[in-house]
Amino acid sequence: xxxxxxxxxxxxxxxxxxxxxxxxxxxxxxxxxxxxxxxxxxxxxxxxxxxxxxxxxxxxxxxxxxxxxxxxxxxxxxxxxxxxxxxxxxxxxxxxxxxxxxxxxxxxxxxxxxxxxxxxxxxxxxxxxxxxxxxxxxxxxxxxxxxxxxxxxxxxxxxxxxxxxxxxxxxxxxxxxxxxxxxxxxxxxxxxxxxxxxxxxxxxxxxxxxxxxxxxxxxxxxxxxxxxxxxxxxxxxxxxxxxxxxxxxxxxxxxxxxxxxxxxxxxxxxxxxxxxxxxxxxxxxxxxxxxxxxxxxxxxxxxxxxxxxxxxxxxxxxxxxxxxxxxxxxxxxxxxxxxxxxxxxxxxxxxxxxxxxxxxxxxxxxxxxxxxxxxxxxxxxxxxxxxxxxxxxxxxxxxxxxxxxxxxxxxxxxxxxxxxxxxxxxxxxxxxxxxxxxxxxxxxxxxxxxxxxxxxxxxxxxxxxxxxxxxxxxxxxxxxxxxxxxxxxxxxxxxxxxxxxxxxxxxx
Numbered sequence: 001x002x003x004x005x006x007x008x009x010x011x012x013x014x015x016x017x018x019x020x021x022x023x024x025x026x027x028x029x030x031x032x033x034x035x036x037x038x039x040x041x042x043x044x045x046x047x048x049x050x051x052x053x054x055x056x057x058x059x060x061x062x063x064x065x066x067x068x069x070x071x072x073x074x075x076x077x078x079x080x081x082x083x084x085x086x087x088x089x090x091x092x093x094x095x096x097x098x099x100x101x102x103x104x105x106x107x108x109x110x111x112x113x114x115x116x117x118x119x120x121x122x123x124x125x126x127x128x129x130x131x132x133x134x135x136x137x138x139x140x141x142x143x144x145x146x147x148x149x150x151x152x153x154x155x156x157x158x159x160x161x162x163x164x165x166x167x168x169x170x171x172x173x174x175x176x177x178x179x180x181x182x183x184x185x186x187x188x189x190x191x192x193x194x195x196x197x198x199x200x201x202x203x204x205x206x207x208x209x210x211x212x213x214x215x216x217x218x219x220x221x222x223x224x225x226x227x228x229x230x231x232x233x234x235x236x237x238x239x240x241x242x243x244x245x246x247x248x249x250x251x252x253x254x255x256x257x258x259x260x261x262x263x264x265x266x267x268x269x270x271x272x273x274x275x276x277x278x279x280x281x282x283x284x285x286x287x288x289x290x291x292x293x294x295x296x297x298x299x300x301x302x303x304x305x306x307x308x309x310x311x312x313x314x315x316x317x318x319x320x321x322x323x324x325x326x327x328x329x330x331x332x333x334x335x336x337x338x339x340x341x342x343x344x345x346x347x348x349x350x351x352x353x354x355x356x357x358x359x360x361x362x363x364x365x366x367x368x369x370x371x372x373x374x375x376x377x378x379x380x381x382x383x384x385x386x387x388x389x390x391x392x393x394x395x396x397x398x399x400x401x402x403x404x405x406x407x408x409x410x411x412x413x414x415x416x417x418x419x420x421x422x423x424x425x426x427x428x429x430x431x432x433x434x435x436x437x438x439x440x441x442x443x444x445x446x447x448x449x450x451x452x453x454x455x456x457x458x459x460x461x462x463x464x465x466x467x468x469x470x471x472x473x474x475x476x477x478x479x480x481x482x483x484x485x486x487x488x489x490x491x492x493x494x495x496x497x498x499x500x501x502x503x504x505x506x507x508x
Contacts, residue, residue, distance in 0.1 A: 004109040006100050007076075008053065009037040011091075014068070014116055015060045026052040045096040054091035064120075072116055076108070093160060098191065099152055104145040140267050147247075147259045147266035148177050148184070154249065154257060155191050164199030166252045168282040171206050173246040177259070189225065196230045204233045205285050226293055226456070234289035250279045292463050297447065297455035298391035301349040304457060305445070310352045312360045314442025317471035319369040321428075321437055330354050335403045336386055338393060346392050352445055353388075357414050357421055365420045367475050368411075372491065373428040378404055379499060391455065405499045409508050412492045415485060424475075424483040425491035434474065440467050 004010040012022065023033050026049070035041035036049075043050050061069040073090045099105060141150055158167070179185045196202060225231045247259040256269045256278040269275055294304045332354065333343045347354065357366050378384045382401055389397040414421045431437075440446045446467045447457045458464060481487060500506045 002110060002113055003106060004113065005106075006037060006039045007094050007097060007105075007109065008043060010109045010113060011057055011095070012037065014072070014113065014120065015057050016064075016120075017056065017060050022056060025056050039101055043095050045092055050092045050095050051088075053095055054088050057091060058087060066120060068116055068120060072112070076112055089160075093156070097153070098156060098187070099149060102145070102149065104143070104149050108146075140265060142263050142265050144177070144264045147264045150257060150259075150266050150268065151178070151247070151249070152184075152188055152191075154251075155188060155195050158200060158251065159191065159195040159198060161198075161200075161254075164201070165254055167200055167202045168248075168250045168252075168279070168286065169202060169204045170248040170282045170285055171204065171246070172248075173207070175206065177246060193225060193230060196225075202231045203286060204231055205236050205282065205289050206233060207236065230454075232291070232295060233293060234286050234291055236285050236289040248278060248282055250275065250282050252279065292458055292460040294457045294459075295454065297457045298388065298449070299394075299455070301345075301392065303349060304459075305350055305352055306348055308352050308445050308459065310355055310441045310444050312355075313364050314444065315364065315468070316360065316366045316442065317438070317440045317468070317475065318367070319431070319434060319438045319471070319474070321371040321374050321431055332403070332407075333389075335406075336389060336397055336399050338389070338397070342393050346389070350392055352441060353439075353447075355441075357418065362418060362420060366418075366422065367471070368421070368423045369430075369475070369478075370423060370425050371428050371431050372425040375404070375408075375425070375495060376498075379495065379502065388449075401499075402504055405496070405504045405506060408492060408495050408499070409506060412489070412496065412508055415488055415492070422483060422485075423488045423492075424478060425488065426478065426482065430478075438467075438471065440464065440471050443468065 004013065012019070017025075019033060020030070023030055028049070032041065036043055043053070058069060061067045069091065070087055073087065073094055076094060141147060158165070178188060192202075226233055245258060245260045246264065247257070249257040253272070253275065254270075256275045257266065258269070258278065259266045269278065297304060330343075330347065333346060338346065357368075360366060379401060383398045384401070384404075386397045386399040411423055415423060435450070437449045438447070443461055443464050445457065445459055446464045447455070449455045458467075475483070496506045496508070
C-alpha cells in the first residue's frame with residue numbers, strides 16, 4: 001500500500017501536476033516543495049502558501065475531464081464542509097490540518113489514494129461509484145484512534161466557524177479517549193482553548209465515578225480551563241441508559257457526533273432531525289446532573305463560601321497578581337474603605353479569602369506567589385483598583401499605595417517569623433503561562449479567577465486534590481534560586497527601599 005507522509009503529498013499525487021510545474025505556478029523552490037511533502041515544514045493557514053496551493057489544485061481540477069476535489073474533500077475531511085464558503089477554504093483546511101503524522105491519518109490517506117486513483121483512471125464516467133456533482137455525506141468511522149481523530153478534527157472545524165456555537169459534550173464512559181494519551185490530550189486541549197476563545201461555550205457532562213488517578217495525572221490544563229470558566233462541567237450519576245455510548249457531542253443546530261460500542265463506531269450527523277434529537281438527549285442528562293464547580297463567584301455571591309472550614313494545618317497555595325488578599329486579614333477591609341455593611345457582607349460571603357497567614361500553624365507550608373511587575377507598577381501610582389474587592393463589593397474599591405506598602409512589610413515580617421511561609425516574586429510572564437490567579441487551601445477549597453472575566457470555586461474533594469497537585473507542580477518548576485527565603489528578602493528590600501524613597505512609611 002502506497003504511503004503518503006502529508007495531506008499535501010497525497011493531493012499533489014492525485015492532481016497529476018508535475019512537481020517542477022507546481023513550484024513555478026506557486027513561486028516556491030524545489031527544496032520548499034520537498035519539505036512540505038515530507039512534513040518537515042508545516043503548511044500554515046496564516047501564510048499565503050496554503051491559499052496559493054489550494055488555488056493551483058482547484059485550477060487543475062477544473063481542467064480535468066473528471067473533477068474530483070469536492071467529493072474527495074468531503075470524504076477526506078468531512079467536518080470541514082459545513083459553514084465553509086467553498087472548496088478553496090475546505091482545501092486550505094485539509095492542507096493545514098493538525099495530526100497529519102499519526103498512523104491513523106497515514107492509513108486514511110492510503111485508502112483515499114486507492115479509491116480516488118482508481119476513479120480518476122476510469123474513463124467510463126457512467127459507471128463511477130463516486131459522486132462528482134456533490135460531496136458525499138460524512139462516512140461512518142470505526143476504531144478507537146479513528147474516532148479520536150474525528151474529535152480532533154471537530155475542534156479544528158469549530159475554530160474556523162465564523163459564528164460561535166454552544167457545544168454539549170456528554171461522556172458516559174469518561175474521557176479516556178482524550179486523556180489516555182497525554183501528548184494527544186495536551187495538544188487537543190491547547191487547540192480547544194483557541195476554539196473557546198473565539199466565543200464558543202462548552203458544557204461537559206461526565207460520569208460521577210470518574211477515576212481520581214486520571215484526573216490527577218491530567219489535572220493541570222484541564223482543571224485550569226474549568227476553573228477559568230472556559231469549560232463548564234456537570235456530573236451525572238446514572239449513565240446506564242446509554243451505556244453503549246462513549247461520547248456524544250452536539251454543536252447546536254449544526255452537527256452531532258456519536259461514538260458508541262466496543263468497536264468505537266463514530267457517526268457524524270448533520271440532518272436537523274437527528275441533531276435536535278441528540279441535543280435533547282444531552283440536555284436531559286445535563287438537567288439531571290450536578291456541578292462540582294461554582295461559576296460567577298465574585299459578581300454573584302450566594303453564600304457558596306459561607307461556612308467553609310479552612311483547616312489551618314493544611315498546605316496552602318496562593319498565586320496572585322497583586323497582594324490584595326490573605327495579607328493583613330480583616331484589617332484590610334477597613335484600610336480600603338469598606339463601610340460596616342459592606343464588611344459584614346464580604347466577611348460572610350468570602351471569609352476564607354481573608355485568613356491571614358498568622359492564622360495557620362507554624363508547621364503548615366504556605367506557598368505564596370506574587371507578580372513583581374504588577375507590584376512595581378502599583379508603587380508608581382498613589383492608589384490602584386482592588387480588582388477582587390471591586391467584584392465582591394459591586395463598586396469601585398481603591399487601595400492606597402500606603403496600604404500596599406504595609407502589606408509588603410507584613411510579608412517581610414512573616415518571612416522572618418514563619419519558617420514555613422514561602423513568598424516568591426515572579427515576572428508577569430510566569431502568570432501568563434498559568435492564565436489565572438489561583439488559591440488552594442488544603443483539600444477544603446479551591447478558587448480560580450481571570451480578572452474581569454470569570455471567577456470559579458470548587459469544594460469537591462477529588463477536584464481540589466488534583467488542583468493541589470497542579471499547584472505543587474507549578475511551584476516545583478520555579479527555579480530554587482527564585483523561591484528561596486534569600487530571594488524573597490532581596491525582592492522585598494528592593495520594593496520597600498523604593499517605597500521609602502517615594503515618601504511612603506515603611507514599618508518592618
